[in-house]
Amino acid sequence: MILTLAVPTSAARPTFRFDLSRPLLLAFSAALCLLILLPLSWLVYYSIHDRAGGFTAANFVELATDPAFLDPLATTLILASSSAAICCAVAAPIGWLVARSDMPLRRTVRALVTASFVTPPFLGAIAWELLAAPNSGLLNKLFRALTGAEPDEYLFNIYTLPGLIFVISCYTFPYVFVLIANALDRMPGDLEDASAILGGSAWTTARRITVPLAMPALLAGALIAFLQAMTLFGSPAILALPAGFHTMTTKIWSLFQYPPKLELAAAASLPLLGLTVALLRAEAMILGRRGYSVVGGRGGEPRRIALGRWKWAALAAVLLALANPVFLPYGALLNAAFSRIPSEFVSFENLTLRNFAFVFFELSSTGVAARNTLILCTSAATIGTVLAVAIAYITSRKVIAWHRVLGFLATAPAAVPGIVLGVGLFLAYTRPPFVLYGTLWILLIAFVTIALPAAYQQLQSAFRVVNPDLEEASRILGATRLGTLGRITAPLLRTSVIATWCFIFIGVIRELSAAVMLFTSDTKVISVLIFDLNESGDLGAIAVLGIIMLVFTFAVIALINRIPGFGASRLRNN
Amino acid sequence: MPDGNISRRTLLKASGVAAISAFTSPIRAAAPEPAAVTPALIQAARKEGKVAYYTPIDLPVAELIAKAFEAKYPGITVRVERTGAERVFQRISQEYASGIHAVDVVTSSDAAHFIVWKRDGLLAPFVPEDVARHYAAEHKDPDGMFAAFRASLSVIGYNTRLVKSEDAPKSFADLLAPKWTGKIVKGHPAFSGTIMTATYEIARDIGWDYFEKLAKQRVMQVQSAADPPKKLGLGERAVMADGNEYVLFQVKESGAPVEPVYPAEGTPLVVSPNGIFKAAPNPNAARLFQCFCFSPECQELIVNRGAMRSVHALVKEKPGRRPLGEIKLMKEDPAAVERLSEEIKAHYTRIFRV
Numbered sequence: 001m002i003l004t005l006a007v008p009t010s011a012a013r014p015t016f017r018f019d020l021s022r023p024l025l026l027a028f029s030a031a032l033c034l035l036i037l038l039p040l041s042w043l044v045y046y047s048i049h050d051r052a053g054g055f056t057a058a059n060f061v062e063l064a065t066d067p068a069f070l071d072p073l074a075t076t077l078i079l080a081s082s083s084a085a086i087c088c089a090v091a092a093p094i095g096w097l098v099a100r101s102d103m104p105l106r107r108t109v110r111a112l113v114t115a116s117f118v119t120p121p122f123l124g125a126i127a128w129e130l131l132a133a134p135n136s137g138l139l140n141k142l143f144r145a146l147t148g149a150e151p152d153e154y155l156f157n158i159y160t161l162p163g164l165i166f167v168i169s170c171y172t173f174p175y176v177f178v179l180i181a182n183a184l185d186r187m188p189g190d191l192e193d194a195s196a197i198l199g200g201s202a203w204t205t206a207r208r209i210t211v212p213l214a215m216p217a218l219l220a221g222a223l224i225a226f227l228q229a230m231t232l233f234g235s236p237a238i239l240a241l242p243a244g245f246h247t248m249t250t251k252i253w254s255l256f257q258y259p260p261k262l263e264l265a266a267a268a269s270l271p272l273l274g275l276t277v278a279l280l281r282a283e284a285m286i287l288g289r290r291g292y293s294v295v296g297g298r299g300g301e302p303r304r305i306a307l308g309r310w311k312w313a314a315l316a317a318v319l320l321a322l323a324n325p326v327f328l329p330y331g332a333l334l335n336a337a338f339s340r341i342p343s344e345f346v347s348f349e350n351l352t353l354r355n356f357a358f359v360f361f362e363l364s365s366t367g368v369a370a371r372n373t374l375i376l377c378t379s380a381a382t383i384g385t386v387l388a389v390a391i392a393y394i395t396s397r398k399v400i401a402w403h404r405v406l407g408f409l410a411t412a413p414a415a416v417p418g419i420v421l422g423v424g425l426f427l428a429y430t431r432p433p434f435v436l437y438g439t440l441w442i443l444l445i446a447f448v449t450i451a452l453p454a455a456y457q458q459l460q461s462a463f464r465v466v467n468p469d470l471e472e473a474s475r476i477l478g479a480t481r482l483g484t485l486g487r488i489t490a491p492l493l494r495t496s497v498i499a500t501w502c503f504i505f506i507g508v509i510r511e512l513s514a515a516v517m518l519f520t521s522d523t524k525v526i527s528v529l530i531f532d533l534n535e536s537g538d539l540g541a542i543a544v545l546g547i548i549m550l551v552f553t554f555a556v557i558a559l560i561n562r563i564p565g566f567g568a569s570r571l572r573n574n
Numbered sequence: 575m576p577d578g579n580i581s582r583r584t585l586l587k588a589s590g591v592a593a594i595s596a597f598t599s600p601i602r603a604a605a606p607e608p609a610a611v612t613p614a615l616i617q618a619a620r621k622e623g624k625v626a627y628y629t630p631i632d633l634p635v636a637e638l639i640a641k642a643f644e645a646k647y648p649g650i651t652v653r654v655e656r657t658g659a660e661r662v663f664q665r666i667s668q669e670y671a672s673g674i675h676a677v678d679v680v681t682s683s684d685a686a687h688f689i690v691w692k693r694d695g696l697l698a699p700f701v702p703e704d705v706a707r708h709y710a711a712e713h714k715d716p717d718g719m720f721a722a723f724r725a726s727l728s729v730i731g732y733n734t735r736l737v738k739s740e741d742a743p744k745s746f747a748d749l750l751a752p753k754w755t756g757k758i759v760k761g762h763p764a765f766s767g768t769i770m771t772a773t774y775e776i777a778r779d780i781g782w783d784y785f786e787k788l789a790k791q792r793v794m795q796v797q798s799a800a801d802p803p804k805k806l807g808l809g810e811r812a813v814m815a816d817g818n819e820y821v822l823f824q825v826k827e828s829g830a831p832v833e834p835v836y837p838a839e840g841t842p843l844v845v846s847p848n849g850i851f852k853a854a855p856n857p858n859a860a861r862l863f864q865c866f867c868f869s870p871e872c873q874e875l876i877v878n879r880g881a882m883r884s885v886h887a888l889v890k891e892k893p894g895r896r897p898l899g900e901i902k903l904m905k906e907d908p909a910a911v912e913r914l915s916e917e918i919k920a921h922y923t924r925i926f927r928v
Binding site: 068071133134135136151152159240241242244245246254256257258259260340341342343358362363364365368430431435437438520521522532533535536537538539541 | 632633634640641651653654656658660661663664667668669671674676677736757762764765792793794795796797798800801804807809810811812829830916919923926927
């Protein structure tokens with residue numbers, strides 16, 4: 001009896017109380033459409049029109065025939081595939097050692113990979129200039145001092161294509177590592193046990209069980225690494241010019257030089273966009289297959305392989321590999337920050353605080369850039385998290401009819417490289433009705449758009465864990481949808497939400513490729529300031545600003561790690 | 575969709591307008607009355623409280639000028655927006671195309687930019703008293719839109735630890751010798767106004783042939799004209815093919831082993847004017863800053879601390895530097911650079927491939 005009474009009451013409730021959620025959610029959806037579709041439409045429009053506004057295919061013809069575009073395209077493809085290969089070769093063994101062996105200091109190794117993940121690639125490139133410029137690089141100086149080689153001889157030359165590939169790999173391999181380590185973490189141990197029980201040797205088990213199970217993650221990792229290397233702007237912008245070549249991203253950027261060739265920039269952006277979409281589709285297909293491989297194998301905690309006396313050798317090798325993205329560059333930056341001549345080792349007569357004094361008391365852009373960066377990090381993190389929560393809620397609870405479209409739109413920006421998005425936003429928001437260029441809004445839009453896919457995916461998986469029963473109980477008891485969200489869902493998701501916020505915050509600090517297209521003198525951020533300083537070779541000031549950036553970043557990471565029940569695992573998953 | 579960014583240089587070329595030198599416009603318009611620094615101006619400037627200074631001058635020197643101004647006129651802060659002159663020009667065009675008027679005062683080491691800005695009616699006429707009294711006619715615009723803030727040279731340089739002075743190159747032609755292959759650093763005309771001006775002068779006086787051969791020397795290409803002297807100071811390359819003389823002196827005075835060479839063919843002279851934008855957000859602070867820039871005080875500062883050259887009649891060259899009069903110079907020609915800059919960039923990019 002009671003039950004039959006309760007049902008009509010709950011069903012009647014929404015007709016009496018206005019539910020705000022629907023219009024709000026529709027507004028979110030509309031905003032999202034505008035955010036993503038507007039810049040992309042302008043990009044396409046520009047690419048097929050000439051200056052006078054007439055329809056033309058000339059931009060693409062020039063793109064496909066002019067060596068000034070074909071050479072960078074070839075360079076980019078070589079760069080991306082080599083980086084992907086290197087990343088896999090390095091990340092796979094490290095991932096296996098961390099996830100499946102008894103190598104010591106596994107948590108430290110994971111933390112170091114996180115450190116290389118959050119290091120801005122342009123900063124890493126500048127640090128590697130300090131280390132491996134053929135003549136003034138610290139490593140080459142050390143080499144000459146140790147071997148007595150001639151002044152012209154060098155061990156490394158960072159101003160080359162292999163040099164650039166190396167630097168890009170340093171800051172791209174974490175993407176592969178994360179995928180592989182996660183896959184191995186989740187791989188059930190009982191399959192391997194079964195193989196061992198059936199008499200398979202360690203080698204056979206590895207060949208027949210572990211490798212095939214990890215293969216999809218490795219392939220997906222290779223694709224992601226390819227994608228990252230292909231669309232990266234920061235490292236090539238620092239190293240490619242002195243090395244004497246262009247990549248696609250630096251070429252697109254150079255098209256903005258006066259007189260700007262926006263049509264060509266738009267046309268050159270589209271192949272990058274198309275390749276990215278194709279690669280992401282491929283990745284989804286590969287990872288989609290992985291689901292089958294572990295069915296029926298749940299439960300078994302993966303067995304760690306005992307390395308015996310090899311475990312210290314393994315650790316040494318891993319730390320040596322991690323010296324490249326972390327220890328060496330950080331050391332070079334610290335050295336440059338305190339040294340009168342950045343290319344000389346700090347010594348008693350060389351030690352100076354001049355660079356710090358310059359950055360803090362003389363450089364008039366420091367204040368503006370720091371303020372803008374802080375405002376943008378905070379607001380992008382907040383808005384991005386709110387958006388991601390809302391969309392994740394809609395799609396996981398299927399609140400409105402078009403929730404699938406919304407989910408697609410939220411992940412779509414992942415297919416838009418930062419530099420392409422920068423071009424699109426520049427085209428979209430430098431004209432009426434939305435003149436946002438010159439304000440922080442355009443940067444905010446860029447950063448939120450870039451951060452949205454990862455944030456959304458993170459929160460969506462968090463929502464999946466929360467059983468809808470709790471929310472339904474609240475609704476049945478008479479709460480509105482928003483009330484339920486605030487009092488039931490939000491508290492349950494708090495840790496994920498905070499982690500997402502921090503994740504976006506860190507991402508925004510290091511963003512350069514879109515910012516460099518969209519800033520004006522009043523809306524400069526720290527990453528662009530460093531980029532400007534690099535133009536005139538002010539390495540001491542760059543080192544100081546870079547260290548400030550890293551300190552900020554690691555402070556935020558330390559904060560995440562203090563959230564109860566939340567390790568670096570969240571960061572690792574992205 | 576027309577984008578409003580049609581190249582003015584293209585238009586000019588297409589319409590075949592004759593070249594007009596930056597400083598000798600045939601139209602004899604009246605420059606405004608010379609302006610002195612009055613208490614009223616200072617007060618009005620103080621009310622605005624700030625001035626945005628876009629400049630290609632090497633950052634430490636630019637900030638030095640800013641700090642000297644701030645010390646003299648407390649309550650007005652200078653924000654230095656420093657990047658290569660060609661990028662300053664690009665930045666201002668992008669901002670103005672979107673109706674953003676952020677720049678107050680500008681310096682450009684590519685004097686051709688002032689021809690464009692003046693023609694587009696973007697500059698405000700203003701003549702500081704010092705300019706009226708102490709600057710020769712060839713160093714100021716007859717309409718009072720701009721005047722030569724500083725002169726600088728693009729020199730050859732070498733690292734004395736890596737190259738003995740008797741082995742150092744004496745001319746541009748010397749740089750083409752096989753022994754310098756892989757040892758040269760140079761700036762880029764698409765970023766630096768100094769390099770743009772120098773590239774024009776060298777191509778005019780020696781010929782593009784020189785650059786085509788230089789490009790085969792595996793040159794390390796950097797952006798700003800301020801960077802080659804710094805790379806020389808680091809010991810990254812032994813020789814620089816071009817770069818700012820004043821930055822080289824700064825690097826030298828900081829203790830690095832570098833020396834300039836004034837090439838036998840002639841040293842490219844680069845005169846950098848200063849101007850105020852008509853739509854400046856802080857017009858009074860802009861005027862006060864412009865007056866300060868041309869005062870003997872500031873000019874002595876840029877000569878003595880900045881190691882640049884002044885064309886102010888009362889300002890003496892720093893003892894120990896080779897006076898301008900004793901250096902064989904390549905003469906500048908902003909009007910020609912204005913006409914040819916796109917072609918120069920394209921030609922250069924084709925030869926050096928970046």
